[in-house]
Amino acid sequence: MARSFYTHKVKFFDKPFYRADGFSTSRTAQVTLLNTDGKVLEELYLAIPSIEEIYDNIGNNQPLNLDDCYLYGFSLTACRRYLLKDKFSRIEIKHFSAQNAFFYSGFDVDFSYATICGDSFMLSNATIVGASFNFSDAVFKTNDVLFNDMFIKVDRMDMNRCRFEGKVINFKNTSFSPGCKDFQDTDFGEGKVVFTNTDFGDGNVSFVNTQFNDSDVSFKVARFGEGKEDFRYAKFGSGAVSFDQTDFGPGRIDFRNVEFGEGRTSFNRCQFFQGEVTFEGAQLKQGKITFLKSTFGAQNISFELFEGIQADMTFEKVIFPGSVNFSNGQFKKLTFNRCQFNGTLNLNVEVAQEIDLWGCITRDIIDYYSFGESPKVDIFNITGLRLLGKLYVQWEANGIKSMIYKQRNTSIDEKAS
DSSP states (O other): OOOOOSEEEEEEESSOEEOTTSOEESOEEEEEEEOTTOOEEEEEEEEOOOHHHHHHHHHTTOOEEOTTBEEESOBHHHHHHHTTOOTTOOEEEEEEEOTTOEEEOSSEEEOTTEEEEEEEEEOTTOEEEEEEEEOTTOEEOSSEEEOTTOEEEEEEEEOTTOEEOSSEEEOTTOEEOSSEEEOTTOBOTTSEEEOTTOEEESSOEEOTTOEEETSOEEOTTOEEOSSOEEOTTOEEOSSOEEOTTOBOOSSOEEOTTOBOTTSEEEOTTOEEOSSOEEOTTOBOOSEEEEEESOEEOOSEEEOTTOEEEEEEEEEESOEESSEEEOTTOEEEEEEEESOEESSOEEOOOSEEEEEEOTTOEESSEEESOSSSSOOEEEEEEOTTOEESSEEEOOHHHHTHHHHHHTOSSOOHHHHHO
């Protein structure tokens, strides 16, 4: 698991450090991790490599194994100056590994404009402490990119405009301290993207215009803190997308204009707190998007203009505390199974083959059609609906009788009720 701590202390000893593979350094660093009360959580003993030798190896295109090392001031910007290169020139790094390493900088831990080659890029179980952790415009030409089980204690995580070409991009079990996490305009290629059990901490998180492409994507059991979670214009493809049991925190949740592609998308058992939740203008080409036993705390939830004319959207055992809006949406089938609506439910969709409110409870208004162009709906199933408020609908204009008789899975008695 990732280490989490409040502050740390470092002592240096003139004592050799030996690694199991034969690598050694003449000095050893003792890193002590402390909590807010000053209590010792853990002590790490790490190698202290020469930063100049690291930069020389980069300049000579040598593989870098920095596992179990204490790395003070690592920066590719500094490396460029050391190698007399232009400030924004690309630097190629081969076979990079810094597992169980501890990076510390008073400024940025900087991998910007890197081209990373080889079989893998591995930072598993590493700790990052600095002003920022910067991978802006980096290109990963590796099979595996491993950011799993890390603790990233920075004010800003900057991975905007990155490009990945490998098979796996893994942030599983990684924890972030409060601050901004920016993945805007990143292209994850065709690799599997794993944010399972990732703790993003407080602060804004941006996946704006991020390309997830056709691979499987998992945010299962991820946790977002206080701040805005922004997925606007992100694009998913044919792979499965899972936000199962994700805790979205109290900030604004923004999925406007997201393209969910053609795979199965799951928001089952999610926690949406008091912040506004919007899927306005989002798109699901085909397949299914589900919200099974998800919890909403917001008073305003919007699926307005949702484009899913060949897709199903299902809510099961969901309680909506405020208004929820599906106006002008396009659906193949919009299903609410044993849901409860405590505010206004706007079902004035543009088109749907079927809308199903089986076993639901509504305590306020259902606005199916009150003015404008009538929704184009073939089947409207309200079997077992307990209407404690009002249903706004025009019987003749909407052809309610025809929609009821088109129900395939209800008996005559159920239709009559």
